[in-house]
Amino acid sequence: MKLVVGIIKPFKLDDVKAAVQDFGVQGLTITEVQGFGRQRGHTEVYRGAEYTIDFVPKVKLEILVDDGDALAVAERIMDAARTGKIGDGKVWVVPVDAVYRIRTGEAGTDAL
Amino acid sequence: MKLVVGIIKPFKLDDVKAAVQDFGVQGLTITEVQGFGRQRGHTEVYRGAEYTIDFVPKVKLEILVDDGDALAVAERIMDAARTGKIGDGKVWVVPVDAVYRIRTGEAGTDAL
Amino acid sequence: MKLVVGIIKPFKLDDVKAAVQDFGVQGLTITEVQGFGRQRGHTEVYRGAEYTIDFVPKVKLEILVDDGDALAVAERIMDAARTGKIGDGKVWVVPVDAVYRIRTGEAGTDAL
Amino acid sequence: MLFDFENLNAGDTAWLLASAALVMFMTPGLALFYGGMVRTKNVLAMLMQNFFALGLVSVLWGLIGYSLAFGGDGPLIGNFDFVGLKDVATMYPPDPAGVEWFGLFTFPPVVFAAYQMMFAVITPALITGAIADRMRFSAWVWFLGLWAVIVYTPVAHWVFSPSGWLFERGALDFAGGTVVHINAGIAALAAVLVLGRRRGWPERPMPPHSLPLTLLGTGILWFGWFGFNAGSAGAANGVAGQAFMNTHMAAAAAMLGWLVVERIKSGHATTLGAASGAVAGLVAITPCAGFVGGIAPLIIGAVAGVVCFLAIQLKTRLGYDDSLDVVGVHLVGGLVGSLLLAFFADPAINAAVAEPGIFITDGGTALLVDQLVAVGATLVFSFVLTFVIVKALDVLLPGGVRVPEEDEETGLDLTQHSEVGYSFAER
Amino acid sequence: MLFDFENLNAGDTAWLLASAALVMFMTPGLALFYGGMVRTKNVLAMLMQNFFALGLVSVLWGLIGYSLAFGGDGPLIGNFDFVGLKDVATMYPPDPAGVEWFGLFTFPPVVFAAYQMMFAVITPALITGAIADRMRFSAWVWFLGLWAVIVYTPVAHWVFSPSGWLFERGALDFAGGTVVHINAGIAALAAVLVLGRRRGWPERPMPPHSLPLTLLGTGILWFGWFGFNAGSAGAANGVAGQAFMNTHMAAAAAMLGWLVVERIKSGHATTLGAASGAVAGLVAITPCAGFVGGIAPLIIGAVAGVVCFLAIQLKTRLGYDDSLDVVGVHLVGGLVGSLLLAFFADPAINAAVAEPGIFITDGGTALLVDQLVAVGATLVFSFVLTFVIVKALDVLLPGGVRVPEEDEETGLDLTQHSEVGYSFAER
C-alpha cells in the first residue's frame, strides 16, 4: 500500500477531489496547512508596522491507495491541481506497511 | 521504528488516548482534519441556496512506536475508536528511518 | 528522498525555519497540531468546574529532502528548536518513494 | 381608560422609548452571552432560540399577550380588550377602584405596551440557557409560544398590573425579580428535569467555545439593564436615577463578590466569573432597583455574587443539567433580591414603599411576608405549569422534545438549522 | 429660519439625540451583519467599506450634503446656505409658503442635521452588501463620495424636505422607504450589473464565515432601527410610540413569515433566515412606521418576510450576483412597505396622513398614486445615475472598479488593506 500526499492550492480542492474520485478513489483525508516555498508570502501592516508573512495557506491531501495505483493517483492530482503558477505544490508517495478499516477491522486493499 | 497513523471520530479521542496510554504509549500528536469517504457529509442552506459539504471533521493521530508495538497499538486504536457505524476511520502504519528527541538528542527507542 | 518531520514548540518556528533555510532547504509545509507527552497540559476552570486539558499546541514541519540531507536537516531542526525544557518535541524521518512538483511535473530532486 | 395626551411628558416618553429599545437589545445580548458558552456545534441553535423569541413572543404579545397581562381589572389575569393591539394607541387599562396607577402615567399607552413586550420576550429567552444543546427546534417553538402565553402573562398580571393580586397585596417587584427571573429560573429547572442531561454531562468537558462572545453579551446585557430597571420607574425622575445607580452598583459588587469566592475556592478569578457575577448582581437588584438606596445595592450585589457562585456548584451534586446555570443565576439571584428587598426597601427612596424593610427605620416584617407569598406563588405556578407543558409536548410532538442522540452528537446547528456557525477555512 | 430656542422641548431633543446615536450605531451593525456573511478573506474589506462611509459621507454631509438636501425651498434640490455647517447651530431651512414644518420642530437645528446625517451614511453603506468581494477599495471611495452627493441628496430633498416635489405631492415616507431602501436597493442592482459576478458564483459555495457576527449585526440593526423609525416622529410623542411598536411588530412578523416559507421550501428554519426576515420586516415598515396601527404592522411584516425570501431566489435565475441580497431585501422590502402603506395609512394614527389608505375608513387610491410616483421616480433616478457613475469610474479609474482576478482569489483583506481578519494561531 502507498500513501499519496499532495500539497495543493486551497481553491483547487474540489477539482482534485473530483479527479481522484473519478479515478476510483473512495476516500481521502485533508488538512489545512501552511506552505513556505518559492511562492512569496505577503505583507501585513498594522498601524504602520509591517510584518512579512512567509506562509501561504495550502491544503494537504492524504490518500491511501494500492501500490499499483500510486503513480496514477499522483498524476491525477497533479493534472487537476496545476495552474502553472508558482506555488501549485508537491505530490509525494510514502510506503505503507499496513492499512486497516476501524469499523470492520479489514486490512489491506479491503480497508480502502 | 514505525509511525502508526489513525483517523478517528473526534468524540472518540479521549477513549483512544486512554487505550494507547494504557498500552504504554507515552506521547502522540493529533491534528484536526477533514475526511471524505463512505460516510456522507451534510447539506447547508443559506437563504435558500443549498451547499453539499462532503467533508466530515475527523481527528488524526500520529504515534511513533517501536517496530514490535505497531500492530498492537493499531489494534488498541481500532478497538477504542470503533462504533460500528460508517465513518469510524482508518489506521495505517508507515516505516520510519529514525526518531530523535529534540530536547536531549536521543535517538531511536530512547527518543519515544 | 526522505521526509523529515518535526514537532516543535510554536514560538520556535521562525528560528527553525531560518536554520533549515540557511542549510539550503527551499520549501516546507507546516501544520498546527496538538501534542500529548511528558510535558503536562493545563487546567481550565469554568464556573468552578475544572477541566484538565492534556494537549499542548505544537507546530509540525514536513520537509522533503534528498536522502543525503535528511540527517543534517534533522540536526538543524533539533538545534534550532531546543530549549532544553520538556516538550521540545520530536524529529523523525520517513522514506519517500517519489516526489513531484505539480507546476512542472518534475520529479525527484528537481521537484524540491 | 383613555390616555389624556395633555398629560404626556416628552422627557418621560423619551426615557421610556429609550428604555424599551435598551430592553429589546438585551435579548440579542443574552443570545451572545449564552452563545459564547456553548460548544461550537450548538452556537447557532442557541442564538436562534433567543432571536426566535423576539419573533414569536412579540407577535403573540401584539395578538393576545398584552391584553392577557394588562387588560381589565381582575386579580388573576387580564382580558381580551386589547387583542390585536386594539385601542392601544389611545387607551390604558383601567385602574382598580381606589388606586391611581395608569392614571399617573405620562407617556402614551402604546409605549407602555411596547416596553412591557420586551420583558415578555426576554423572560422565556432566559430559559434557553438551561435547556441548551439538546432540544428540538420545533419543540422550542411550541414551548416558547405556550409558555409566553400560559405562564408569563398571568404572573405579569399578578405582579405588574395594579389589579393583580400580588400587586394589591403589597408585594414589591420593581422590574421583574419574580415575574422575570424567579419565573424563568424555576421554569428552567422544571424544563431540564423533563428534558434530562446532555449526553456526556458531567464527565465530558464542555468548555465555552468563545468567551469573547460571552463577554460581549455581558456588556450588552449590563447596558440594556439600565432600561430594564431605570425604565421601570415609568418616568425620567429621581427614582429612575436611583434605580440606575443601584443597578450599576449591584452588578459591580456582585462581580467582586463572585470573583473573591471563586478565587478562594478554585484559585483563579476568571473572566467568565466576572461576567457571571455581574449578571447575578443585575438579577438580584432587579426587584429592588427603585426601592433601595445608599449602600444597600452594594450589599445586595455582593451577597448575590457569593450565593449564586455557591448555588451553581450544587447542580453537579444534585444531578440536574442546567447547562448554563439559569437556576443558579436567575432563580437564586431573583430569590436573593426579592427577599433582601424586604430588609432594605426604603420609603425615603421611593414613596411607593408602603411597608418599610426590616433594616429601615420604622421597618418590619410585613413586606417580608408579602415577598414570600409572591415568591412562593410564582415558584409553584411556574414550576407546575412548565413541567406539564414540557411533559405534554414530549408526548404530543412526533419525536418528542429532545433531539436524537446522533443529532446531539453532531450538534444542533447542522441538524436543526442546516447551518454551521463558522467557516473560517477558505477554499 | 431662525430656531426659536424658547420652543425647545428637552424631552423631544433627548429622544432625537438618542435616536441619532442609535441610527449611527446601525452602520457598524450593518458592517457586522454583512461582514459575517462574506468569506473570511473578505471580512475586513466589508467592514471597511461600511466604516469608511461613516468617515467620508459624514464629512461630505457637513461640507455640502446637508445643504444640498435641506437648504432652500426648491422642489428638486437644496442650495448652498448651510455649506460647512454654517448657521446650523441656530437656523432651520425655510418652510415653503403655506406649510409649517420646520417651524414646528422643538429641537435644535443642529440635532436635525446630525440625525439626518446618519441616514445619509447608512444608505450608501447598504450597497456594500451587493458589491461584496470584488470592488477595489479606491473605487469604493470614489463611488461612495459621488453617490452620497449626487444620488442621495436629491432624493432626500424630494421626499424629506417640505419643499421637495414628492413631499409636496403628498407621497408619504415616514423614515426612508424610498429615500433609503429603494434608493440603495436599486442602486445596488445597477452597481452589480456593471461590476459583474464574483468569480465562481453561483457554482462555488460561498458560505458565511461567521453567522454569530451576522446575528450580532442583526441585533444592533434592530436596536438602532428604533431610532431610525421612532426618531422620525421628530418628537417623543404618541406617533413615536406607535412607530416604535410598529417597527418591532413588523420585524417579528417578518421573521416568522420568512421562516415559515423557508421551512416549507428548503426544509429548515435557519438562523440566517431569522436574521434576514427580521431585517426585511424592518425595511418594509420603515416608510409606514408612524402612519399605521393595530395589526397593520404584522401584516406588512409578514408579507415582507415571505416576499423577500421569494425575491432572493430570483437572482440565481436572473443571473445577477447581488452577493448578500440587497436587492431582495432592501429594494423589494422597500417596495412592499411603500406600496402597502397606500393600503394601511391611517389618519387616526397620524394626522399627517392626508389621503387615507385603501383599507381604511374613507380611504382611497389617491395615496397609492402618489406612492407609485415616488417609487417610480426614485427607481429611475437612482438606477440611471448609479449605473452611469459606476460605468464612468470603471473607465476613468486606472485599474477600473474591479480587483484583478488573482486579488479576488486571494481576498480583498490582504490585497486592498494588507491585513487579515483573524490570526488565531499563536507562535
Add this chain to the structure above:
Amino acid sequence: MLFDFENLNAGDTAWLLASAALVMFMTPGLALFYGGMVRTKNVLAMLMQNFFALGLVSVLWGLIGYSLAFGGDGPLIGNFDFVGLKDVATMYPPDPAGVEWFGLFTFPPVVFAAYQMMFAVITPALITGAIADRMRFSAWVWFLGLWAVIVYTPVAHWVFSPSGWLFERGALDFAGGTVVHINAGIAALAAVLVLGRRRGWPERPMPPHSLPLTLLGTGILWFGWFGFNAGSAGAANGVAGQAFMNTHMAAAAAMLGWLVVERIKSGHATTLGAASGAVAGLVAITPCAGFVGGIAPLIIGAVAGVVCFLAIQLKTRLGYDDSLDVVGVHLVGGLVGSLLLAFFADPAINAAVAEPGIFITDGGTALLVDQLVAVGATLVFSFVLTFVIVKALDVLLPGGVRVPEEDEETGLDLTQHSEVGYSFAER
C-alpha cells in the same frame, strides 16, 4: 446643596440617563477594541482587565470616589460628605461662592453621580491598552484601585468640579480631554516605563488576533461617545446638539486624516487605521465638543488623525512598548484637542466660553495659557503618581507587577485566569 425637585426637567434627565448608559457601554466597547488587537492567548486577560474596572472602580466610586471628586468646595480635592453614596439621592455638592453651577442642574444628583462614575471607570481602563500582555492580574487589581482613587479623583476635582482650581482658573475641558485622555495617556507611559517591554517586542510580529472584534469595539465606542460628549452638556439642549455633531464630525475627519497619511506612508488604507483614526478624532474632540462649531471639528479631527498616526511611529524609535498605542492615541489626541480648543473655543456656540479662542472674533491667548496650565498640571501629577504607584507595587507585591517569562509565553489567559478565549474544535 439640596436639589430642588421642582427644577427637575424630565427631558434633561432622560438624556443624562441615556448618556450614562452610553458611557457605561464604552468600557465593554473598549475591552473589545483592545481585545481584538492582542494575540489570542491574551484576549481574555484584556477583556478581564476592562470588565474588572466596571466592578472595582464602580464600587470604589460609590464608597469614596464620588465624594473625593465632588464633595465640598476645596480647590484640590473633595471631602467625605458623600461617602457610601450618603445623601446622593437628594444632595448636590455646594457651589463655590459666587458661582452657580450645580444650582443650575435640572436632573437628580444621583444621576450626576452615576454619570460621572462611568468616566471614572473608563479612564483607568484606557491604560490596559498600554500594559497589555504582561501584567499580573493581581497587580492590575491593586493598581486599578489605587489609581482610581489617588490619581483620578483629584484631577476630576480640579477640572470638573466648580470648586477645582483648574476649573476656577478658566481652563476648559468639555468632557474629559485632560481628566480622561491626557491623564490616562501619560499614566500609560509611566506604567510601561516601569513594566518594560513585552518579550520579543519589537522584533516578533504580534498581529491583532481578531480585527472584527476591534471594529465592533470601535462601533460601540463611537456610539457611546455621544453620551460621553453630548451628555456633558448636562442637558438636552443646543449645546448638547452641537457637541453631538462635533463628536461625529471629528471622528469622521480623523478617520480620513489617518487613512490619507497611512496610505501615503505605508501604501494601504487599513481597517485598523480607520478604527484608530476615528478613536483619535473622538479623543481630540472630547475637550472641545460643546465649545466649538462650524468646521472646527473637521479641522480638529483631521489634525488629530494625522498627528496621532505619526506619534505612534515614535514608540519603536524611542523604545517604549506601549502595546496598543494609548500614548499615541489618547495622550497625543488629548493634547491636540486640549490645545486646539484654545484656537477654536467660541462664545457664540457656548456662553460658558469666557475667553474666546485665538481664531475667533475678539479671541486671544488667555485661554491657551489656561489650557497649558491644565495640561501641564495633569501631565506632571499623573506621570509622577503613576510611576510611583507601579514602582511601589513592583516592590511590595510578592512576584512584582509582571508575570514570569514563561507565563508571558504561554499567555495570560491560561496563567492568570485558567481559561482560553476560544475552543472552536469539537470533540
